[in-house]
Amino acid sequence: MEVILEKEPAAGYRLVALLEEIAGSQDLMEKLSWDHYGGQPHAPEQGASMSVAKWLNLYRKGLNIWRLRDFELSRLGHEYRVIYAFIPAKDLYFVLAVVERAFNYDPSHPVTQRVYSAYKRLEADGW
Template sequence: MYELIVGDDATEDIEKILEINAPAAYRLGVFLQELECDQDLLEKLSWDQYGGKPHLPEKGATFSVSKVYSLYRTGKNIWRLRDFELSREGFEYRIIYAYIPAQDLYFVLAVVERAFDYDPKHPITQRVLDAYNKLEAEGW
């Protein structure tokens, strides 16, 4: 069975979004709860390039996923998720998560604005990498 865990950093990100954009924060929370409760949706979180675009989704897709290639190429199994409903409402956020296949586990590391570019020197990227490395060190 797949499991989704929302890390403390990601929870704090959503709390910060709540202060500036409550509708987006509420949608992010609902979306994460929907994922947690649906094994079919959770399985799709490891299908690279799943979902298409909000204006042209794949059949039945409500979100898209993709590896964060700049980090994936360095051996980090880090992905990004885009909720189409959120995008259609004009809120552009991405959910950044680690996929741990041996445990069928998805660990949400951060929630970022779409404009975020995953620059390795950016403090958010460093925070994501630190959290990922901690997961690895803990044997996840």
């Protein structure tokens, strides 16, 4: 987040506000586990300001990892994604990364490797 705040302050502040908004809303927190919630920025579902989806490559490997796309950022031309783990047994969410969409979820990309490692550390810690 620090890099984003330095590089693109408007996008960074929007991401911080989004995460704070989600943390303060049980309704939004619940929607973080609704696969394909929200639609697309040009065709959002009624009242949706974000879209949520499983990261399928990792989800198929047994990792409960998701991505969040903020429609306001997309409309402003910023393509960042919040990558997070969902621990349903404890109803917990952990932000693992905030990244530019350009990494394209490539399994060999350093971001993917970092997310995978962070998730495995969560598992090792008993989450």
